[in-house]
Amino acid sequence: MKKLIALALALLMVLGLAACGSPKPQAEQAGIQDGTYTGEGTGKGGTIKVEVTIKDSAVTDIKVLENKETQGFDKAMETLTQSIIEKNSTEVDTVAGCTLTSKGFLEAVNAALASAGATPELLKKVNATTADAAEKKDVEETHDIVVIGAGGAGFSAAIEAKMAGADVIILEKLPVPGGNTLISGAEYAAPANWLQEKENIKDNPEQMAEDMLKGGDNKNDPELVKVVANGALDGAKWLRDVVGVEWENELMFFGGHSVKRSLIPKGASGQEIIVKQQAKAKELGIKVLCNTPATELITDENGKVVGVKAEGPDANYTFKTNKAVILTTGGFGSNIEMRKKYNPEIDENILSTNSVGSTGDGIVMAEKVGAELVGMEYIQTYPICDPLTGTLLYFDDARLYGHTVIVNKEGKRFVEELGRRDVMSMAIKAQTDHCCYEIVDQNGYEQSKLEENHAAEIKYLYDNKLLVKGDTIEEVADFFKIDSTEFKKTIENYNKYVDAGKDPEFNKRSMPSKVEKAPFYVIKAVPAVHHTMGGVKINTNAQVINKDGKVIEGLYAAGEVTGGIHGTNRLGSNALADITVFGRIAGCNASK
Secondary structure, X not given: XXXXXXXXXXXXXXXXXXXXXXXXXXXXXHOOOOEEEEEEEEEOOEEEEEEEEEEOOEEEEEEEEEOOOOOOOOHHHHHHHHHHHHHOOOOOOOOOOOHHHXXXXXXXXXXXXXXXXXXXXXXXXXXXXXXXXXXXXXXXEEEEEEEEOOEHHHHHHHHHHHHOOOOEEEEOOOOOOEHHHHOOOOOEEOOOOHHHHHHOOOOOHHHHHHHHHHHOOOOOOHHHHHHHHHHHHHHHHHHHXXXXXXEEEEEEOOOOOOOOOEEEEHHHOOHHHHHHHHHHHHHHOOEEEOOOOEEEEEEOOOOOEEEEEEEOOOEEEEEEEEEEEEEOOOOOOOOHHHHHHHXXXXXXXXXXXXXXXXXXXXXXXXXXXXXXXXXXXXXXXXXXXXXXXXXXXXXXXXXXXXXXXXXXOOOOOOOOOOOOHHHHHHHHHOOHHHOEEEEEEHHHHHHOOHHHHHHHHHHHHHHOOOEEEEOOXXXXXXXXXXXXXXXXXHHHHHHHHHHHOOOOOOOOOOOOOOOOOOXXXXXXXXXXXXXXXXXXXXXXXXXXXXXXXXXXXXXXXOHHHEOOOOOOOOOOOHHHHXXXXXXXXXHHHHOO
């Protein structure tokens, strides 16, 4: 009997030890159970919720149930879905230009797998398909016009050319159209506009041209400046009446302008411009090829541009043109080596607000066929950007409504809040820790529609301790270790200046309200590269000029890829006027 009891105890101990071990989950033993599973991640716009369908340990479908990503950027999730299903793996590359959206989407998919009691490694391994291994095919097409770059300038050019009767195709190297326009605030300087009339603001194209020349230290080409200033209002109306862009019923006052003249797109975001331009392009039947970077301009024996070579995911393309190529590829703010080549001070230590696509490709291609480059050393920084990523902060809209005060670590003002971007940026870089702190009160916060237009950004700033909200000046100062005594004194003095209607310290040109109503909001910010003023030389017809001062036949350019329009420094909200005016000119003239 004792032996039987001992044997029974031993057996129980063995079973107990087995129970105390770490058994493999069911999914690991027999694959992932078929079914649909949900998961969540955090993208640029907030929560991304997905539903993942699993069959035979393979992802067969992914549905996005919830997201607040910017229209355009949400296309990245379609690209990732295709890659995950094809490879049956979440180990896929993020989509260029959509890093935060990509990471949030992949986080959600992996969370869905986790809810199935699985890990990404348990997905059934698949071999590379024949299509993956196959060589790309060679494709040759002929169009009247090839537009290189699907940003605001590219769409403006393509739409005008198509409406003039030309056969047009747009090439875009990124998976998502939009370029810098999509990620900008897209405010638009337009002299003598309809809102200025309502507010009885006196303005005209000549005054805008004077502001542009002064802002660019008179290094601008006066004739190009005149074209932008004279065409800006018509361009804004064209976007409204032809493209369908909605403008808000108020204006912004950008630094360096002599009057308040900048229109605001619906939602204070370039999304309004690009979404409406894409819709118009689709309506007109304009084909847009994404993931298809242009690599070379094709010229004939006389130097005329007669086509483009490009690389797609599945094909090497040769696009021949009956009429012209239009370059709208943007600047080179995200190309560190190119920045250092032309301005060694703008090195890898300075972050950038630009799209990852802003690498100067069009400038390089144009130079290879003889284009003259101008103003390449002029690189602008934007003063109020994310200290972690360099992203432009739309919280700064409050400054452009005139509602904020900017101080340093010592709690003192050191620059006019509505000054030129380059002046403000250099002033901020000279302060303690090379950063600044921008404060707005509750009145300014509400009037600037920060929560309404930029809720996702505000959450991000709170999460990363770059924004604080407090009931007193001392409370917000202490959060960032700002000298609270000086900060309080600075705000008191500023409020007196508002009462007096004059700023004796920095001559701030617009002070519509005091900073006095709690709670108070303060962000920490740094400058980052925002615009490259240099690029290919063009004439008033948007034709590219060569090193001998002659027109390169068959080649037009518009937008940030060009140089000479903004001189040493671009005034805020002039870019949208520039890309629209010269985009339209390029499209019209190229189609003739």
